[in-house]
Amino acid sequence: MKQGVDIYVCGAQSWPMSQTIFSTALGEAARYEGSTKALADKLHVPENTLGRWMSGKAEMPLRAFYKLLDLIAQHERKPQASSGSLDIASAGMLSFKIAHALAQCPQCGESEFARADPAQPLKLASRLRCVSCGAEVIHRALITQFAEQVSFHSRRHAGAKHKAA
Numbered sequence: 186m187k188q189g190v191d192i193y194v195c196g197a198q199s200w201p202m203s204q205t206i207f208s209t210a211l212g213e214a215a216r217y218e219g220s221t222k223a224l225a226d227k228l229h230v231p232e233n234t235l236g237r238w239m240s241g242k243a244e245m246p247l248r249a250f251y252k253l254l255d256l257i258a259q260h261e262r263k264p265q266a267s268s269g270s271l272d273i274a275s276a277g278m279l280s281f282k283i284a285h286a287l288a289q290c291p292q293c294g295e296s297e298f299a300r301a302d303p304a305q306p307l308k309l310a311s312r313l314r315c316v317s318c319g320a321e322v323i324h325r326a327l328i329t330q331f332a333e334q335v336s337f338h339s340r341r342h343a344g345a346k347h348k349a350a
């Protein structure tokens with residue numbers, strides 16, 4: 186007799202694979218600002234540049250990412266933002282993606298997190314807990330550090346190519 190294969194496992198899979206920390210944050214901020222045009226104005230970039238960042242066709246510069254996090258943090262401090270903003274994988278595990286990389290736990294290197302307080306909406310100021318080792322990290326610190334790491338590696342990569350040419 187054939188054993189049933191468990192294909193109903195979801196959890197981390199509820200996070201769409203195309204979704205990166207940049208596209209997630211940009212999508213949320215565009216919602217607060219009312220439109221992508223309004224967000225593009227706030228970030229001082231043309232709307233088509235913003236569109237490329239949102240679709241992942243171009244990597245968002247760190248400076249623009251910091252500015253974006255500031256906009257989201259400002260919004261989160263408003264009382265009506267109580268529903269939570271970056272609450273995409275509300276039930277399951279959280280992972281944070283840029284291109285093909287995932288943010289890793291600073292303690293153990295695993296890349297699945299859960300909210301430290303599952304009753305609270307996910308905000309930049311939220312504490313996250315590593316699913317593997319239980320280490321806690323602030324959401325904003327984790328994604329900021331991760332964006333810096335990825336940007337550092339891609340810059341080094343670009344630099345090496347440039348030298349070789």
Ligand SMILES: [Zn+2]
Pocket residue numbers: 290291292293294295315316317318319320
């Ligand atoms: Zn860990």
